[in-house]
Amino acid sequence: MKKIGLLYGPVGGSTERVAKQIHEIIGADKCDILKVRDSKKEDLSRYDNIIFGCSTIGAETWQADQVKSGWFTFIHELGKADLKGKKIAIFGLGDQIRYPDHFVDAMGEIYEILIGRGVDTVGKVDPAGYQFTDSKALSGGRFVGLPIDEEFEADQTESRIREWLREILPQFS
Numbered sequence: 001m002k003k004i005g006l007l008y009g010p011v012g013g014s015t016e017r018v019a020k021q022i023h024e025i026i027g028a029d030k031c032d033i034l035k036v037r038d039s040k041k042e043d044l045s046r047y048d049n050i051i052f053g054c055s056t057i058g059a060e061t062w063q064a065d066q067v068k069s070g071w072f073t074f075i076h077e078l079g080k081a082d083l084k085g086k087k088i089a090i091f092g093l094g095d096q097i098r099y100p101d102h103f104v105d106a107m108g109e110i111y112e113i114l115i116g117r118g119v120d121t122v123g124k125v126d127p128a129g130y131q132f133t134d135s136k137a138l139s140g141g142r143f144v145g146l147p148i149d150e151e152f153e154a155d156q157t158e159s160r161i162r163e164w165l166r167e168i169l170p171q172f173s
């Protein structure tokens with residue numbers, strides 16, 4: 001398997017903590033970890049296997065003044081990058097109790113950018129087991145990536161990550 005690029009944002013909160021946990025489980029020899037706010041499309045060209053991490057802070061995820069997120073700028077880089085043939089998995093932090101109608105929406109917004117670009121998206125997740133009413137991150141009845149709820153189901157985070165990695169790692173090239 002070629003080295004994985006794990007790119008995440010925002011920094012300083014749950015997304016960063018979970019990104020570091022995923023990086024540690026995969027192993028630094030197999031995975032590089034980068035902040036989206038410091039990354040350009042050229043960084044993506046170094047990896048055929050990519051994991052993106054995000055959180056949903058309503059519209060703020062995509063606002064220019066939310067420098068912590070980094071996704072406002074990076075989503076444009078993603079739009080310009082050559083992604084053909086890449087395998088991409090997404091994980092997203094969210095809160096299914098306080099935001100049941102918009103649970104992990106940001107994963108869906110990232111996924112939309114990848115559609116029609118020759119990307120093989122891996123790591124879709126069955127929504128059974130989550131409590132929510134709606135999400136932009138649903139496609140064909142499945143989440144387009146791994147939802148993590150550190151607010152209300154932190155006790156499930158590690159097992160969710162491990163199960164997801166067991167599924168996606170063999171699919172990486």
Ligand SMILES: Cc1cc2nc3c(=O)[nH]c(=O)nc-3n(C[C@H](O)[C@H](O)[C@H](O)COP(=O)(O)O)c2cc1C
Nearest residue numbers: 013014015055056057058093094095099102103104
């Ligand atoms: C202002 C605000 C808006 C939020 N909006 C959403 C939302 O629309 N959907 C959701 O699933 N979670 C939402 N959340 C919950 C966060 O995504 C969650 O707390 C996440 O763990 C934060 O990750 P971070 O610390 O890396 O930013 C929101 C949180 C805040 C503070």
